[in-house]
Amino acid sequence: MMEGNSTAGSFTPSQQFSIADLVVVVVYFSLNVAVGIWSSCRVNRNTVSGYFLAGRDMAWWPVSRDLRPSCDTLGSRDIPPNSLFCAPAFSTACPHFPPPCIPPSARIRIVTMPEYLQRRFGGERIRMYLSSLSLLLSIFTKISTDLYSGALFVQVCLGWDLYLSTVLMLAPDAVHRSRAGGLAAVIYTDALQTLIMVLGAIVLAVKAFNEIGGYPNLEEAYLKAVPSKIVPNTTCHLPRADAMHLFRDPVSGDLPWTGMTFGLSIMATWYWCTDQVIVQRSLSAKSLSHAKAGSILASYLKMLPLFVIIMPGMISRVLYPDTVACVDPEECTRVCGAAVGCSNIAYPKLVVELMPSGLRGLMIAVMMAALMSSLTSVFNSSSTLFTMDIWRKLRPAAGERELLLVGKVVTVVLVALSVVWIPILQSSSGGQLYVYIQAVTSYLAPPVTAVFVLAVFWPRANEQGAFWGLMAGLVLGLARMGLELAYPVPRCGVPDLRPWLLADIHYLHFAVLLCAVTGAVTVGGSLLTPPLPSAWVSRAPGTPRPGPHGCVHPPDLLGRRRRCHPGPSKAKGPPAVALKDATEPPFWARVCGINAVVLMCVNIFCYAYFA
Incomplete structure (x- = not known):
């Protein structure tokens, strides 16, 4: 157990750093910096392509690492700390049931997914809206959650204050490495972290299973993991009876099977096929074969979290129920500084308590570096979106030096906004980081999925239908999100008096409804307005349209371009x-x-x- 002190949320870890741990941390971070410098020298980072897309020369094996952020030991998009003692739901570990798709944009010389949709539909407003939405999602579900989960880990390991730990997560070295090396430095250092992190996670999983007597004892031991201090006349301290099952009740289940099967599939399509962080990695591959191979390797690696992260997280509750499974608000505040619960510290608690000296330092260094690298990945992708889709629209004549500078400045702004959002995040969704991330995503991402799927598979979809479908989805999603913030999940023992839209409609079911409404509005709007011209012109910004004797048709389903034979053109x-x-x-x-x-x-x- 951890001993509390006078400062809420600050505590002293029961295992102190040894000299071996400190040496390992210093050596690892030095190696990490060296790899970042070496990789940044391999591309010309003073160009837009070199900085944002690593020169489009990445092989499949480093690309695969950045296609699988959820396999970070503390990655918060798919497998955050709080879900580590939930049921071993394979769809939670791998919400994309098929392997990550290869976006059509992988065959088109573009930099962002909004740029692809602009070329598909024409006009500027869809591209501007999607870029702005992606930036908001980066603040709400990526940067702030990575900062928070990383600060929690530092807090568990070192006993520091949460916000002091947040400052550590923004160490100048990590920010400098990303900004100096661009995408290349991020990808190669992530590849190094993945190798060490997977090996360390396997060692920790073996030790955790040995502590409880192997996998056959996991279910029995988990169902008995009850904290000593409970809230009277409640059952919230008891583990769920369906904890070892993936298919849960569609009405009363915390992750209903209908929501996981359909709702998570919708959000997974958004994340793996349209999210800039993922798309940018595919676009950095040197060829389509390398992009496909990277996605396949990422899918193989995504099978590991079920066994080396989720199940060890469940074991963490078994071994430390008073810490990980606390329900009394005062006790939880003493343990981790969050009155709503301390499940988020399940995995770092296991690392600190079970790993031997030296290996403990290595795991801590790798996990901290992975979180900081995840942050730099989001920084790079977010700055790409703002620079290429928003700033270049506002200043068409901006040169490469100005674009690079703007990309670096916008990172600082995103960090500031994300830090301000952390207190709201900390108290949202009953203190469960995974639930918060998936809930916010289910309110904002499904409309993008609907429009993207229709754009690829339905040629009749046009700009008017797509835009108003997105707007309808945005209004409904923000309404639900506003209610979620106004009526948070009640604490243990407090009656649930939330509106029926929150209490009776699960956020995963809402994602299905939101996607369906957006699709219906898009189809209806497209059918009620004129279709795109048969010889619709797709062109890079600033490039003149071909003359009447030459045309460029939109991409087909695979992203190929069909060109007619151009005649003489006087276009300048x-x-x-x-x-x-x-x-x-x-x-x-x-x-x-x-x-x-x-x-x-x-x-x-x-x-x-x-x-």
Whole structure:
């Protein structure tokens, strides 16, 4: 257990750092910085392509690391600390049931996903809206959650104040490494962290299972993990009876199977196919084969969290129920500084208590570096969105030096806004970081999924329908989000008096409804307005339209361009940018296809086994 002091939320860890731990931390961070400097020297980071897309020359193995942020030991998008003692839901560990898709934009010379939709529909307002929405999501669900989860980890390990730990997460070294090296430095250092982190997580998982006598004893021990101090006349201190099952009641379940099957699939499509953090990594690959192979390796790695993160997190509750499973507000405030619960510290508590000297320091260093690297990934992607989709629209004549400077300045603004948001995040969704992230995502992301799917698979969809579909989805999503902030989840023992829209409609079910409404408005609006011209022109910003004898049709479902034979044109201006050859070697195309089938089979087996 951890001993409290006079400052709420500050405590002294029961395991102190040894000299070996400190040496390992210093050596690891030195190696990390060296890899970042080396990788940043491999590309010309003084150009937009070099800084934002790593020169479009990334091989499949480093790309795969940044396609799987949820496999970070403390990554908060898919597997945050609080979900670590929840049920071993495979869809929670891998909410994208198929492997991450390869966006059509991987075959088009673009930098952001909003740019792809602009070329698909024409106009500017959809691109501007999606870029602004992505920046908001970065603040609400990425930067603030990474800062908070990382600060919690530092707090557990060192006993520091939460906000002092937050400052440590913004160490100048990490920010400088990202800003100096751009995407290349982020990707290569992440690859190093993944290797060490996976090995360390496996060692910790083995030690955790040994502590409780192996996997056969997990379910029995978990159902008995009850804190000593409870709230009288309540059952919130008891573990859920369905904790070892994936399919839970669609009405009373905390993660209803209907919501996980359909709602999480909608949000996973948004994240893996349209989110800038993911798309930017695919666009940095040197070829389509490397982009596919990176996604497949990422999918293989995403099978690990179930066994090396979620189940060890459940064991953490078994071993330390008074800390991890506290329900009394005063006790929780003493333990972790959050009256609503301390489940977020499950995994770092396990690391501090079970890892031997030296390995403890290595795991702490890797996890802190991974969180900071996750932050720098979001910084890079967010600055790309603002710079390329918003600032360049406001200042079309901006040069590369100005664009790079703006990209760096916007990072500082995002950090400031995210730090201000942390207190709200800390008290939202009953203190469960995973629930908060998925809830906010379910209010804002489903409209983007609906429009993206229609844009790819329904040629009749036009700009008017897509825009008003997005606006309708935004209004409904913000209404639900506002109610969520106004009526937070009641604490243990307090009656639930929230409006029926919150109390009776799960946020995952709301995501399905929101996606359906957006799709219906988009289809209706498209059918009621004129279709796109058959010879709709797609062009880079600033490039003149072809003359009447030459045209460029929109991309087909695979992103290929169909060009008619241009005749003489008197249009002046720079020539259109040549597209990169998207052909694949037949052998590697077959290898990727076979592995994709194997992955699907394994996913289906795991889904059925834990149902």
